Amino acid sequence: MERRYRKKYSHLFAALLVIALLFFFGMQKMNDAVLKNAQRTGEETANLFALREEVYLRQYETILDTLEYQLRPENRTEDLAALLKGYMDFVHDSMDVEEMEVYASVDGKIVAATFWEGDAELDPTEKEWYQEAIGAQGGTIYTDAYTDVRLQQKVVTLAKQIEGTQDVVAVDIYPSGETSTRDLGDIPEGGSYFLCDQNGVLLDYNLERTEEEAQKIFDPIFQGILEGKHDAFDSETVGDDGVKRGVYYYQLDSGWYSVITIPYENLMQLSREFQTFGGVVIAVFFSAIVLLLINDFRTLKKARTYNEIVEVLSNSYYALYRIDLEHNQYEMLKGSDYIRDKIPPRGDYDLLLEVVKDVIKEEDCKEFQESFTAENMRKLVKKRERNFGGDFRRLFNGQYRWVHVQMLFDESIQKNSVVLCFNDVNDQKEQELSRLGFMKNSLESVDRMAKSKNLFFSQMSHDMRTPLNGIIGLTSLTAKDADDPQKVKEALGKIDSLGRQLLELINNILDIAKIEEGRLEVQSQIFSMKKNLEEMAAVFRLQAENQRKDFQVQLDIEEVWLEGDWGKIQQILNNILSNAFKFTGEHGRIELSVSENSDINSRYRNYCFVIRDNGVGMNQEFLERIFIPFERDVQFGAGKVAGTGLGMSIVHELVQRLEGTIEIESEIGEGSTFRITLPCRVSGEKVQEEMQELSIEELSLEGKRVLLAEDNEINMEIAVEMLGMYGLEVVQAWNGQEALKAYLDQEPGYFDFILMDMQMPLMDGCQAAEAIRKSGREDAGTIPIIAVTANAFAKDIARTQKAGMNAHISKPIDFRMLKETMKKYL
Structure with missing residues (x-):
């Protein structure tokens, strides 16, 4: 009996030893399986964020493509800087983009939407973004992250050569360098996200650290990526907090890297539970062998649950197919109900193409069939074209919806094999098409406005020439009929009417300019x-x-x-x-x-x-x-x-x-x-108000002395005659320099007024007025200086005020208004 029990115990111990060895070997395999699953999950998550960044960057590429089209020689307007600024304002108002700056190198000079200090001395053709864009021959290039010398901010430049020229248009985007505002909800618990350029310079991250601290943490991770260290499923890195982490990454078309790190503690939590449970099972094996079977059952159940969780993570795609390019075979990893009913889980890839043709919209089908033939995908893999894909319309329950197909491959895992992923992007696509339609309508609106203005200038040329022609003709007739007072009177009346008509045209132009520039202000008076x-x-x-x-x-x-x-x-x-x-x-x-x-x-x-x-x-x-x-x-x-x-x-x-x-x-x-x-x-x-009006009416200009600065002989003659009619004594000056000299040559108080034209030779009116105010004479700050000029824009009035002038009268002179204005300063 004892020998039998010993034999039984020996068998039990041997069985225990075998079970223990099998258990520990199985746990190692399970650890490897967990890590491999974690690697796939991490790489899919990194790829997901990479796709989001690609969509984000595609907005800027769309902006760049639109600007390149508008800046082609046949589409250019005269004011390129205004075009760039207007488009940049439009983009900020209508698109979900962060801070950016647009500019271009045109004929070796910088043209920018905003002011660049020292842009005249800058040679853009020596810049890296210009040379890379020229080398790309129409393709879009991304520069490495660098510090903008003007703004002292980290910046990445997208640039593209303008078709048919040696000019380049560029867009600067400014990475936040801190926690991204975009959705990071897909990162596993405790995970970290990094986005960097091809040199490892951080563009985005979700750590609560400064940019320098985050860069210091990320540098060894990126070095491991470059060395291929993190291509293995069981690779790890140790952070500054001493926590071991798995590293998973994906490289974007732009050369940027999307990197996810997940703590090993989270990855191996399930495995450790198995190990603990297995140890307990071995310890109590002799008393409860049944518990080992229960434990096996629980283990299988938990493994099944884990696989279900992994499958849930892949549900961002409604269909997944692995394509063996060498043997032209497909494997249905996940398929739609329609496809599963039509073809088996594995088979010839040509059969799959034939079936999907029935549900793809006719105008999209040809391009899809040509893009995703086995031969074309082999060429793409050979050229290492990652994330190749596009959008097409697929039939779902009698309705066409937008679907995005993407080809993924990693030759380090499985050569001559790709995965085709199909994702429903109908809502995003319709929003994108809506934005593009809005942009198209906006451009058409701008074009209509430009055509309307061109028509206006054509009409304005006619409307201005008509009164001018009448004035010139009537002047000739007046000279011919100088001996006939009645005809002269009638002609002068018509000339006055035509002149006022011309003045009305000019005033309308000035008013519409004020409205368009937002300078139309409401004044308050009694x-x-x-x-x-x-x-x-x-x-x-x-x-x-x-x-x-x-x-x-x-x-x-x-x-x-x-x-x-x-x-x-x-x-x-x-x-x-x-x-x-x-x-x-x-x-x-x-x-x-x-x-x-x-x-x-x-x-x-x-x-x-x-x-x-x-x-x-x-x-x-x-x-x-x-x-x-x-x-x-x-x-x-x-x-x-x-x-x-x-x-x-x-x-x-x-x-x-x-x-x-x-x-x-x-x-x-x-x-x-x-x-x-x-x-x-x-x-x-x-x-x-009544007293003020009464006092102004009682004042007289008789005997007052005025210094008149005017460089036009006819205007001088008219002004002298009209001012003389009000009893004013006029001293003439033909430019600003003469006016300043005439003022300084007389005693203080000699002149009661100074009337100053703005545009004159040698010294303009603003310079002369400023010199008078700074002359130091006792009347320099009090003598009224009134601008009498054809410069009627708000900026001209601001210039006269800055120069120290008291009032501004526009030509042609309304002498009644001038008289009332002069009386106010007596």
Whole structure:
């Protein structure tokens, strides 16, 4: 019995030893299997992040391709910098991109969307991005990360040669260098993510470390990648925290690396549980052999669960096929229901291509079949073309959806074999197509605006030449009929009308320029609505008498003082009334009625201006376009009247700036009705305003002395004559230098005013004014200096103010306004 038990125990010990050896050998194999599965999972995760980075970079490549097309010689505009800036602003507003900068090397010079200090001395052709782009012959290149000398930020440059030139367009992107704002939810627990360029310089990471600390941690990891150390499934690295980690990576087409590290503790957790459990089983083997069987059952169950988890991670693709390129065979790793019903799990690859042809949209099928033949994929593998793929439309349940197919391979794992991955990207693709459509529509809109402006300039040339031709012709006729006072008077009246028409054209151009540049500002001044309307109506009554038209005015408003921008209100009414007079024939009727609506609990009053005429009217089609710049009604009759197509656009903008509304009703042959509603604030400064106006009216310019700087002989003659009519004594200077000398040669207080043109030879008006203010004389800071110039833009007014001038009068000179302005400084 004892021998039998000894034999039994010996058998048991032998069985235990065999089981122990088998257990430890199996655990080693399991560890290897866990690590291999972890390697596949890590590489798939790294590949997933690489795909996201590729999609992210593809946005910048799209921007680069669009700019390259716009900068081709046949597509260029004159102002390339404005084109680049406008496109960059558009991209920031419409696309989900981070900070970037766009610029180009054109004819050996930098053209940038933003200001570059010292760009004139910079030779872009010596830069690495330029030389690499030229060498790529139309392909997109990525530079290594470097520090921008201007901004002292880390930057990566994408560049591409402009077709048909030696010019290059480039986009700078600025990696965050810190925790990425993009979704990192797919990284396993405790894992770290790094994105670097081909030299190992970090572009992104998810560590809570400074950039220098993160780079120091990453350097040995990257060195191991370069040495091939981390190609093995059981490779490891030890971080600065002493934790062992597995390293998995993927290299993007741009040469960048997507790297994932996962703590071994997390990878081997399941294996350690098995080891602990196995040790307990061996320890209690003699008392519970059944527990070993249960343990085996649990082990198989847990392994099955682990494999299910790995399979869940691969669910980002709805179909996976391994293709043996050498034997032209496929293996269905994961397939759709349709494919599984049609073909077996393994078979000839040509059979797979034949079946998928039935569900791919006809216009996409040919390209798919040509791109993914076994022969073409062998060529791609030979050239090491990683992540080759594209988008096509596939039929799902009777509906076509966008699918992305990608070819993956790794010759270090299995040669002559690739994996085709199919992913449903319908939502992302439709968003991308929507963005591209928006960009196309925006470009078409810009093109339409450019064509509209070209048409405007063509029309403007005609509209400006017409009054100029009349002025020149009438001047010749006046010289011929100099002995006939009546004809001379009539000709001078027509010349005055044509001159004012030309001035209106120029003012409209200036106004639309202010609107487009956002420089149209609302001023605040105190005025009487009723008094100003009466004065304005008097001018139009005179015009109505001369043109034999009936002009009626009804002002149902109180005499109150308001705060607001009367100049813009007057401009709105003048524009609409002028149009009413233009488009209303002889003996026609024009009406202006004004009413107010006030609230005793509010300091604001709403004024309603209604302008009616019984002129030619407008059709409904034109009414829909009436506020669009450069649009003009081309109906018979209306086309005979001069106009720029800017007036109503300016009116609409002014009404909006004054927080009002405008409504238009019109019918062909019946006339038009305009209703404008504008709010105005009631002011309490009536007495002060009346006293100021009274004091200005009582002042006289008789006997005052003015220094006039003007380089144009005709303008000088006119100004001297007109100023003399007001009793002023004029001292003439023909440039800024003469004006400064005349001022310094006289005693302080000799001159009461200085009128200064801006553009003059030797010394311009701003330089002369600045020199006068800095001369140190006792009247240098107080003598009124008024700019009288044809430079009428806001930047010109700013220049005169900076130079120390007190006021600015635009040419042609309104001498009544000049007189009132001079009186203010007495």
